[in-house]
Amino acid sequence: MQASADLKRFLDAKKQDHRLIGDVERHLMRRPESDRRTDVLHPSEIIKSDWCHRYSFYLLKGGKKKQEKPSLRLQNIFDEGHAIHAKWQNRFYEMGNLFGKFKCIYCKETTFGLSPKECEHCGCDILEYAEVGLRDESLRIAGHTDGWIKGIGDECLIEIKSIGAGTLRYEAPDLLMDANHDLTKAWKNIRRPFRSHLLQGQMYLELAQRMYGDDAPKEIVFIYELKADQDYKEFTVKANFEIVERVFKAAQKVIDAVNADSMPDCNVSLDGCKQCDLIP
Numbered sequence: 001m002q003a004s005a006d007l008k009r010f011l012d013a014k015k016q017d018h019r020l021i022g023d024v025e026r027h028l029m030r031r032p033e034s035d036r037r038t039d040v041l042h043p044s045e046i047i048k049s050d051w052c053h054r055y056s057f058y059l060l061k062g063g064k065k066k067q068e069k070p071s072l073r074l075q076n077i078f079d080e081g082h083a084i085h086a087k088w089q090n091r092f093y094e095m096g097n098l099f100g101k102f103k104c105i106y107c108k109e110t111t112f113g114l115s116p117k118e119c120e121h122c123g124c125d126i127l128e129y130a131e132v133g134l135r136d137e138s139l140r141i142a143g144h145t146d147g148w149i150k151g152i153g154d155e156c157l158i159e160i161k162s163i164g165a166g167t168l169r170y171e172a173p174d175l176l177m178d179a180n181h182d183l184t185k186a187w188k189n190i191r192r193p194f195r196s197h198l199l200q201g202q203m204y205l206e207l208a209q210r211m212y213g214d215d216a217p218k219e220i221v222f223i224y225e226l227k228a229d230q231d232y233k234e235f236t237v238k239a240n241f242e243i244v245e246r247v248f249k250a251a252q253k254v255i256d257a258v259n260a261d262s263m264p265d266c267n268v269s270l271d272g273c274k275q276c277d278l279i280p
């Protein structure tokens, strides 16, 4: 099914009356799939209200995720988000405040530290920030924060979010409605991080706490950038485990089910949801 859908798109890309875009589309479709792991629980997924325990059980047991290649439009959105992340991370790197894992673009080895100037393996000076991995091994939760900042007041984590009309429709439909679907007006009315971002941030703070104890940052700073005109906002949030306690409890339940080898029912809907419907 999926292979043929991809093939159809591949052929369609060829057919269209494009000077260059068709070739770009085909290039993207030939690129290997992203290597995002499916055998761990991702904080950004398990904080969602429609996170399906049954589907996660299936993936943790080695089930394969059905993945369609994103459309060119969606790929544009992903790549734009990445570019905005890299821009902010690079600023903190240049300032000497960015802490974490850096990957050498030549020898591919990792240098860990605070804005290192060069690769400690080959001495080259082109390093790419590989962020900070945050894990709870026993709960099989694994994620990355966008950054760990040292040397500007108390240490903090950062979470960078590029905001578009789609983000508002998904995260804050009320805000958009109140502004009569005027994006700029809705943006002006954002006064705190969106709920899912808050939950994600609290997950990272708690995971950092579990890994680094007293050395872990106690707050996270959200940097929002509006994709339409590059306006920005900043919000600081203090660690508060209570906000995500239930997410950790739910993760424990799923891991218990995996260890007991007993597939849980769908927790989203009585007759299954669009995620666990994908289980063959």
Ligand SMILES: [Zn+2]
Pocket: 104, 105, 106, 107, 108, 109, 119, 120, 121, 122, 123, 124
């Ligand atoms: Zn190197």
Ligand SMILES: [Zn+2]
Pocket: 052, 053, 054, 055, 266, 267, 268, 269, 272, 273, 274, 275, 276, 277
């Ligand atoms: Zn389900």
